[in-house]
Structure formats: C-alpha cells, structure tokens
Amino acid sequence: MVRTANKTVRFGSSPQSLERNSLKRQKQLRSHIGIPIDPVEKFKVYVELRRRYREEFNAVLYQQLMREFTSVHRFFLECLHDFFNGHYAKLQQAEAKKYRYPDVEYFDHLKMLDLGCGPTAYASLSGSQFIRNIVMADFTHANLIELNKWRNDMADAFDISFLAKVVAALENKGNMLDGGYEIIRRTKDAVSKTCRCDVTAPFILQESQNDARFDVVVSSTCLEAACLDVPTYENAVWKIAQQMLKPGAFFIQCGLTGTTGYTIGQTTFDCLPLSDDIVTKAIDNAGLKTISFHHLRNQSHLYGDRFESAFVIVAQRVLPIPT
Numbered sequence: 001m002v003r004t005a006n007k008t009v010r011f012g013s014s015p016q017s018l019e020r021n022s023l024k025r026q027k028q029l030r031s032h033i034g035i036p037i038d039p040v041e042k043f044k045v046y047v048e049l050r051r052r053y054r055e056e057f058n059a060v061l062y063q064q065l066m067r068e069f070t071s072v073h074r075f076f077l078e079c080l081h082d083f084f085n086g087h088y089a090k091l092q093q094a095e096a097k098k099y100r101y102p103d104v105e106y107f108d109h110l111k112m113l114d115l116g117c118g119p120t121a122y123a124s125l126s127g128s129q130f131i132r133n134i135v136m137a138d139f140t141h142a143n144l145i146e147l148n149k150w151r152n153d154m155a156d157a158f159d160i161s162f163l164a165k166v167v168a169a170l171e172n173k174g175n176m177l178d179g180g181y182e183i184i185r186r187t188k189d190a191v192s193k194t195c196r197c198d199v200t201a202p203f204i205l206q207e208s209q210n211d212a213r214f215d216v217v218v219s220s221t222c223l224e225a226a227c228l229d230v231p232t233y234e235n236a237v238w239k240i241a242q243q244m245l246k247p248g249a250f251f252i253q254c255g256l257t258g259t260t261g262y263t264i265g266q267t268t269f270d271c272l273p274l275s276d277d278i279v280t281k282a283i284d285n286a287g288l289k290t291i292s293f294h295h296l297r298n299q300s301h302l303y304g305d306r307f308e309s310a311f312v313i314v315a316q317r318v319l320p321i322p323t
C-alpha cells in the first residue's frame with residue numbers, strides 16, 4: 001500500500017481491485033505529466049506495471065485484438081513501406097556506390113531491431129525487403145514464445161498473412177496471397193534472434209545484446225505502454241538513441257496519441273497519452289533529427305475515443321547524443 005498526500009493506492013490482488021487501482025494510478029500519473037513524480041511512488045507503479053505485463057498480458061488474445069485495428073496497422077505499414085523504399089533505399093544505394101559495393105551485398109551488413117515487438121513481427125515485414133538481420137525484442141517471455149512458434153512454422157502460430165497481404169500490395173506483388181506468404185518467408189529468414197528487453201531498465205537489451213547497435217530501430221505502440229509518465233518516456237527515447245543507434249541510424253516510432261489504455265480480454269493496460277509535442281520533444285532531447293512525422297486522424301466511427309491519432313515518426317541520429 002502506498003500513501004500519497006491525499007490518496008491511498010493499494011496494489012491489490014483481485015482483478016476488480018487491480019482494475020480500480022489501475023484507473024487511480026492512471027489519473028495520478030496523468031496529473032503528474034511534465035512534473036517529477038515522487039520516486040518511491042513511481043518505483044512501485046513500474047514494479048506493478050512490469051508484473052502485470054509478465055503475468056497478465058495474454059499474447060494469444062492480443063493477436064486477435066490486432067485484427068480490430070486493421071486500418072491503424074495498414075497506416076503503419078504504408079509509412080514503413082514508404083520510408084524503406086524511398087528515403088532509406090536511396091540513402092543506402094548511395095552509400096553502397098560510395099564504397100563500390102554491389103547493393104545486394106551492402107544490404108547484408110544492415111541490422112534492424114524491432115523493439116517491444118509483442119507476439120508478431122508485423123512491423124518488420126517491410127524492413128525485411130532491405131535488411132536481412134533483424135533482432136526481435138520484447139519484455140514478456142509469452143510474446144517471445146509466440147514469435148518462436150511463428151519462426152518455426154508451428155501449426156498453432158498466429159497467422160499474420162492479413163497484414164502481409166497489405167505489404168504485398170504495396171510492393172506490387174501480382175498475387176496478394178502468394179506475395180504475402182513470400183514476404184512472411186523473407187521476414188522469417190531475416191529474423192536472426194529473439195531476446196528480452198526492458199525500455200525502463202538502465203540497459204534496454206539484455207546481457208550480450210547490451211553493446212548491440214543497429215541501422216534501424218523500429219518500435220510500434222510499445223513506448224506509450226511501457227512508460228506511463230513523460231520523464232520515463234523521454235529517458236527511454238534517449239537510451240534508444242544512446243545505446244542502440246549507429247551514427248546515421250534511424251529510429252522509427254509507430255504510436256498512438258491521446259490513448260489512455262487498451263484492453264485485452266478482461267484486462268486493461270494503461271498507456272501514456274502521448275501528444276505530438278511530447279513525441280517531438282523526446283526526439284529533440286535525444287539529439288535525433290526528425291525526418292518525417294505522419295498522422296492518421298482517428299475516425300471516431302471506427303475507434304470511438306480510444307485514441308486521437310495514429311502516428312509514425314522517423315528520426316535520425318545525426319549529432320552526438322547529449323549526455
């Protein structure tokens with residue numbers, strides 16, 4: 001139990017009390033946005049949040065939830081496709097030329113991280129067109145188990161062909177179904193490992209991965225779920241820049257603004273309600289340069305008031321990271 005100036009927050013164990021306390025915690029944290037939170041209270045909030053992800057995040061039900069957000073995922077996939085086939089392809093082809101490398105071999109050197117990937121590799125479907133070494137990282141073991149089922153072609157693995165078809169259309173594959181399966185195969189071949197990460201820990205990637213640096217780090221709807229207050233969110237973006245981006249590398253965040261949480265089955269997970277200002281300030285503070293920032297405004301007839309907009313921001317490490 002934690003006592004604050006005028007409230008008592010109990011980290012209860014019954015689902016009902018967890019739900020009630022989750023709402024209380026969310027209100028408390030929202031009222032703290034921008035102002036430092038009492039360190040003891042903040043510590044307990046994050047211990048509880050991580051426990052909930054470990055014990056209550058249902059990887060199988062989450063995959064079903066993904067089907068409800070098709071237009072959001074379509075938007076994320078379009079932005080990722082445009083980035084990789086536009087800005088990124090041109091830049092890498094120019095680099096390959098500079099070093100007199102054939103494009104195909106040059107692309108073999110590139111490495112991508114899908115940070116907080118959840119139980120699917122959907123955010124890597126486009127990147128796998130260019131990047132053949134992809135690390136998938138998530139906080140929960142349950143998600144990594146689902147991913148490994150998928151990598152090993154197991155019969156009960158989640159089928160992401162409904163999302164791969166979107167990418168097949170963007171890549172002008174003649175037959176969407178076959179094209180989708182080809183893209184899934186390409187992505188499975190590119191995934192070199194799955195590992196644990198924690199964006200709230202001092203080092204985001206575990207153990208031997210600590211010194212790993214990437215050409216692209218992509219993260220989809222993870223940071224607003226893992227960081228419930230602005231200073232923690234800013235710190236996570238700074239650590240991504242500092243620990244994981246090679247000079248010249250890109251950070252792509254796909255996210256939602258104005259969302260307070262999401263529900264899987266009977267369980268609601270709190271989120272930090274991001275805004276454009278919060279996102280761009282975190283990017284600036286991390287010493288990254290914004291390359292593009294795209295939005296899909298929520299049409300309330302589709303998603304009610306669950307979020308304000310979906311966004312994809314692409315930022316590049318061009319300057320030394322501030323210490």
Ligand SMILES: C[S@@+](CC[C@H](N)C(=O)[O-])C[C@H]1O[C@@H](n2cnc3c(N)ncnc32)[C@H](O)[C@@H]1O
Nearest residue numbers: 116117118139140198199200220221222225226
């Ligand atoms: C809303 S899901 C997004 C999953 C996936 N990226 C997607 O777009 O569908 C949030 C993800 O953040 C992960 N997560 C929660 N806390 C985390 C933490 N401290 N560090 C890294 N990932 C975390 C969860 O395990 C979950 O997979």
